[in-house]
Amino acid sequence: xxxxxxxxxxxxxTRGQQVTLRCSPKSGHDTVSWYQQALGQGPQFIFQxxxxxxxxxxxxxxxxxxxxxPNYSSELNVNALLLGDSALYLCxxxxxxxxxxxxxxxxxxxxxx
Amino acid sequence: xxKTTQPPSMDCAEGRAANLPCNHxxxxxxxxxxxxxxxxxxxxxxxxxxxxxNETNEMASLIITEDRKSSTLIxxxxxxxxxxxxxxxxxxxxxxxTSYGKLTFGQGTILTVHP
Numbered sequence: 444x445x446x447x448x449x450x451x452x453x454x455x456x457t458r459g460q461q462v463t464l465r466c467s468p469k470s471g472h473d474t475v476s477w478y479q480q481a482l483g484q485g486p487q488f489i490f491q492x493x494x495x496x497x498x499x500x501x502x503x504x505x506x507x508x509x510x511x512x513p514n515y516s517s518e519l520n521v522n523a524l525l526l527g528d529s530a531l532y533l534c535x536x537x538x539x540x541x542x543x544x545x546x547x548x549x550x551x552x553x554x555x556x
Numbered sequence: 557x558x559k560t561t562q563p564p565s566m567d568c569a570e571g572r573a574a575n576l577p578c579n580h581x582x583x584x585x586x587x588x589x590x591x592x593x594x595x596x597x598x599x600x601x602x603x604x605x606x607x608x609x610n611e612t613n614e615m616a617s618l619i620i621t622e623d624r625k626s627s628t629l630i631x632x633x634x635x636x637x638x639x640x641x642x643x644x645x646x647x648x649x650x651x652x653x654t655s656y657g658k659l660t661f662g663q664g665t666i667l668t669v670h671p
Contacts (some may be wrong), residue, residue, distance in 0.1 A: 459668045461558045464588050476658065476660075478659075485662055485664055486600065488659065488660070491658065499658055501658060502628070514639030535659075544603075545600075546602065547601065549598050550598075550599055
């Protein structure tokens with residue numbers, strides 16, 4: 444059973460560009476969350492999607508947006524990239540009706556130059 | 557969600573028990589204690605969670621004090637592969653007993669297991 448799959452694994456972008464990161468949740472999971480993890484820091488919550496709607500959002504600017512598709516997969520879009528957006532972006536999924544923790548993917552390493 | 561406090565780093569000898577403490581003195585009655593770990597270059601991995609009773613699974617044991625203001629994650633026989641950052645997180649479940657919403661990660665404890 445595949446876990447959470449993220450693509451691409453690594454990405455280099457230029458300041459000012461836009462980027463789209465993709466996430467396929469674990470089979471049976473319907474909720475997807477995105478996190479940003481800067482080097483040496485714990486992951487920071489960006490937002491969460493359930494039933495194709497954004498349900499909760501962390502303290503991130505509107506440059507960060509997302510989408511969830513009917514098959515529960517999700518995209519994270521970041522516009523007008525800044526050097527400070529360089530980080531590991533993690534996707535996590537879970538079954539909303541179940542009592543256990545989130546399953547995380549291995550992340551996408553984004554470098555903005 | 558309540559704030560947690562963990563030591564920044566700990567060492568443990570291979571084969572010995574690793575006991576990782578966490579303080580959560582402002583925890584509310586409906587908040588659970590969750591533990592995750594993150595091995596280098598991987599995403600966080602769920603370990604265990606509990607409300608007020610001690611819990612055990614195939615990975616670890618969770619001991620929560622009676623006043624629920626602190627807890628300890630126990631890895632009974634640490635191996636080199638247990639070297640990771642361990643995060644203690646407290647969060648509530650919704651009224652239906654299901655869980656959604658953010659996980660608030662702190663700095664965690666860097667556990668280093670030595671041969």
